[in-house]
Amino acid sequence: MLVNGLVTLLRNDGTVSGFVNDRILPIPAPEDLSQYPCVTYQVASDLPGYTLTNSDGVTTSRVVFNCYGLRYGDAYSLARAVKAVLSSYQGMLPGGGPQVYESQIVNLVDGFDDGSRISRTTVHAVLQYAD
Amino acid sequence: MEFDLKIDTSKFDAKLAQLPLKVSGKIMRDALQAGGDVLLGTMKALAPERTDEPTPSSDSLPPGILREDLHTQVSVSATQGARLRVGPSEIAGHVARWQNNGWMLTRKTKNGKKQIREIPGKFFMEGSVDESGEAAVDAFVQKLAEGLASNEGAE
Numbered sequence: 001m002l003v004n005g006l007v008t009l010l011r012n013d014g015t016v017s018g019f020v021n022d023r024i025l026p027i028p029a030p031e032d033l034s035q036y037p038c039v040t041y042q043v044a045s046d047l048p049g050y051t052l053t054n055s056d057g058v059t060t061s062r063v064v065f066n067c068y069g070l071r072y073g074d075a076y077s078l079a080r081a082v083k084a085v086l087s088s089y090q091g092m093l094p095g096g097g098p099q100v101y102e103s104q105i106v107n108l109v110d111g112f113d114d115g116s117r118i119s120r121t122t123v124h125a126v127l128q129y130a131d
Numbered sequence: 132m133e134f135d136l137k138i139d140t141s142k143f144d145a146k147l148a149q150l151p152l153k154v155s156g157k158i159m160r161d162a163l164q165a166g167g168d169v170l171l172g173t174m175k176a177l178a179p180e181r182t183d184e185p186t187p188s189s190d191s192l193p194p195g196i197l198r199e200d201l202h203t204q205v206s207v208s209a210t211q212g213a214r215l216r217v218g219p220s221e222i223a224g225h226v227a228r229w230q231n232n233g234w235m236l237t238r239k240t241k242n243g244k245k246q247i248r249e250i251p252g253k254f255f256m257e258g259s260v261d262e263s264g265e266a267a268v269d270a271f272v273q274k275l276a277e278g279l280a281s282n283e284g285a286e
Contacts, residue, residue: 045254
């Protein structure tokens with residue numbers, strides 16, 4: 001599965017794991033503040049390609065990584081580290097794939113939540129992969 | 132939230148420039164509307180609708196308003212160019228942002244500690260561009276070509 005491979009890829013990166021250890025989780029974000037900084041992920045779109053007769057075997061997916069920190073600098077630096085791993089990534093994802101043909105970071109958005117005082121920088125990655 | 136779709140329309144531009152301003156403006160407006168209708172349809176289909184039980188004192192918007200509020204806005208100006216916007220108005224704009232991007236619910240517990248709970252974003256606006264951006268461009272280009280063909284010789 002695409003997201004499992006991406007999570008393993010991020011966990012294998014020294015800079016990302018230096019921030020979050022293994023706290024790269026599916027949504028929602030943890031309620032326990034001791035679990036921050038962390039990354040949550042979700043698939044915003046996953047669009048298979050088709051020929052006139054069948055699937056063309058290539059799916060385009062937008063995966064959103066929410067990088068949370070109790071300080072702005074943590075969230076932003078974490079997002080930059082995630083971006084560095086995923087930007088232009090090509091190859092077989094660790095842990096059994098799938099094969100990623102192309103990976104683009106299409107947006108990186110800062111945010112701050114007034115009530116919780118938690119900073120979030122969101123990384124939007126669009127990947128084309130074998131499906 | 133803004134998304135850019137870039138299309139090379141230089142050949143269309145040259146043709147449009149030969150037409151009277153009123154005619155070229157209408158062709159461009161119709162073409163942008165055609166593309167916008169495609170995006171709007173998908174955005175409405177993906178827009179979330181609240182399913183919770185409203186509390187009596189709640190001032191939140193009723194179910195379905197977000198979807199109904201999504202609309203297209205086309206503007207064509209000789210000085211500022213042509214623009215298509217797809218999204219909510221000021222009625223549901225704030226709700227659209229929360230629903231699209233998500234937010235943190237916070238409350239204080241009895242012992243004064245802060246408790247948080249994330250409401251994840253639905254990213255329905257990004258999803259609609261991903262899903263139908265290409266089809267929207269196709270509709271735009273087709274309508275533009277039709278408009279130019281029907282006004283061939285009007286210059």
